[in-house]
Amino acid sequence: YARMEYVDAAGEYLKVSGKNDPYVYRQLAESYYNVFNSKEAVKWYAKATQSNQDAEIYYHYAQMLKAEGNYEEANAQMQKFASLKPNDERAIAFKQDPNYLPKLRNQTKMFDEKKLDINDEKYSSFGAVLTDDNNFYFTSARNTARKTYGGNEQPYLDMYMATYNADGSFSEPTPISEINTKW
Incomplete structure (x- = not known):
């Protein structure tokens, strides 16, 4: 976990998760x-928060609940x-408008989302320009x-980099060798 190898860390913590240890649940x-x-x-935050946790844990739990569509429990x-961090900007914003998500859904859509044929389902791709x-x-x-x-x-x-063609398709992406490093 300290090396930010979270997939491996989760595997190791799962091995000792049956010991009813809030620290393990939190990790x-x-x-x-x-x-x-x-x-x-969400599953493990629910167990971790059965005992007192620091404020960030409740915040992270809320974010994951929102991602799962459980807005009531997220609130x-x-x-x-x-209550633990009343002066935190996130807490202040929440107190001012705790039910902001339904309002976001009702806003006019500004962009269309489209899966591109150059996307790879298995690996992350983002930050397109x-x-x-x-x-x-x-x-x-x-890669x-x-x-x-x-x-x-x-x-x-x-x-x-890929070229956007007039017909809306893309050329085969090529790595940008001037930027990419071997590490």
């Missing part, structure tokens, strides 16, 4: 939080967070020849 929850496995994080955890000259840049963990990052067991990230 499991935080490990899953850090790799955004919200379902498992309950945010209340606990806000389309330039005026139709170059499409993005970050991806698609399976690279070492894996212990935090999420995916290859280290590289930058890629």
Whole structure:
């Protein structure tokens, strides 16, 4: 866990999770939080918060509950967070508008989301930018020849470029060798 190898850490903590230890539950929850496995994080935060925790744990728990669509329980955890850290900006914002999520859903949609044929279902890809000259840049963990990052067991990230074609398709992405390093 201290080396940010959260997938491995979760595996190790799972081995001792039957000992009814709030510390182990917390570490499991935080490990899953850090790799955004919200379902498992919620499960272990629920156990961890059966004993008193610091404010950040309640905040993280609330975020994972929101990711799972459990807004009512998320608000309950945010209340606990806000009571422990009343001057925190996140607590103040929550107290001013605890039910902001339904309002967000009712806003007019500004962008369309589309899965691209260059996306890889298994590996992270994000941070896309389309330039005026139709170059499409993005970050991806698609290079399976690279070492894996212990935090999420995916290859280290590289930058890629593809060309956006007039028909809406993309050329095959190529790594940007001037930026990417072997590490």
